[in-house]
Amino acid sequence: MGGYEMIPQVSVIIPAYNCDRYITEAVESVLNQEACSYEVVVIDDGSTDQTRSVLQPYSGRIRYIYQENQGVSLARNHGIKLALGEFVAFLDADDFFVPGKLAAQLAVFEAQPHLGIVHSGWYRVDSQGKLLMTVRPWEKVPELNLESWLLWKPVLPSAMMFSRHWLESVGGFDPRFPPAEDTEIVLRLALKGCPAAWLRQVTVGYRQHHQSAMHKGLPQARSLSAAIDNFFQQADLPQAVRLLENQVRYGTLVWIAWYL
Template sequence: MPLFSVVIPTYNRASLLEETLASVFAQTLTDHEVIVVDDGSTDGTLALLARYGERIRVLRQDNAGQGVARNLGIREARGEYVAFLDSDDLWPPWTLATFQRVLQEQGRPTLVMGRARSFQAPGELSDLESGPLVARSFADYLASAEANFIRTACAVAVRTEALRRVGGFSAKRISSEDYDLLYRLGVEPGFVFVESPVTLGYRQHPESSSRDLDRGYEGTLFLLSQERHGAYPGGSMRRRERLALLLFGLRHVTHWLLEHGRRRQALTLYARGLRFHRALPRWRYLLGFPPWALATSLRPRR
């Protein structure tokens, strides 16, 4: 059994996938398998993957979205942990070795999350360095609610058994399926955030799913619905921690929508979050967001 199963979902990214795979094969730790899940690509993806032979396992499905593709990879994974990598992102050579060291030193936590560096051209990552290792340890993911760092399932390694037990990713085509997974893993024992070194190069380009305003809006509504219907673990004892995480994300998305002229969507999310903010008020946001939204609506259009 390998330590890691590297799961890479892809859809029509043949032009970028080769760079992503090169970063995996450049890892200093070789105790891993590589699984690429093709989500019904219509470009040259399959031809590209065929060139790698037995170095990778290729799984194929009809186009169903990134969450479904990742879940297929989870089902087929042979490793103790699954490390996720998107098909347009890059790992520095020390990523898996860093995760391995954390697992060894921190008693095999369920979840390890790394820090990302955004880039547009790969050369922007040339100044990254492999150390020193600086990591923050928590009893579980919810216990990190007040910690200040950027969270993403694009830069994580998760115990395979735990992923299967919580049901993997949502099948919905939303941009918050990673946060939904993290919340459902919320009370699994052991969470470590790696502050240093950087373990992911996160590519910024116009097709990045994180830039899809509608999916961000729908994803945030979905997370609120999940909390409202008790889909996340921890019960009433851990509710404040869940809300701290959920509402931080909601505030970010409402500002993002408003900055892009989506006033109605931003105000809808603001209103949907009020019942939760009553339990965990952030008065600067609660009192300041409505007049800011009104002011943006009165600005002359260019």
């Protein structure tokens, strides 16, 4: 955005915890975005490494906020409260945006202003940034609605852009479900009627390493199961959604088995 002389279209929120090895690449990938206005909000969630010092050269180009360690959900929620943009994009500190990501997703919102979420594909890369796989979730999940979110869970926050209004309407992320808080909030959004659509292109690099969600194994499995339990324990679920419960629970077990 080159300063804060105008209200940005999108606020990019980067929660960071002990990620000094990768965070400059994440920040640079946002600052290299073109054809849109944005702000970068880094929420340092109590890092004990060199995160603060490696971000010092970006003073004036990003908003850096330090908080005591509270977890990624509350770090993201802090960012949402500070956000100035109509739209919010999250970027994990070890991931990176592909050039043109923000403008491409904003264009979908401009063409379909009723949307609350614009999702996309991603590159899965290793710790060195080497390509492992290109993920195009729309090939298996062509439509994004409550049923498909429940059955397939094609959630990756860094590949998504949200309407800030919708995030605020559900109260942000729930800290009870790490590291499946991203799936949990999408289910709440979808249940409330939040419309979502695909941008059928890759917009982010997702780094797979020993600290990433894919390698959290058993905690990820327990968290996802708890999030699904919480969803179906709601007393006022529509009957059509209730009828999906057995299928969703079976699919969740399969998903967990694959990740473990």
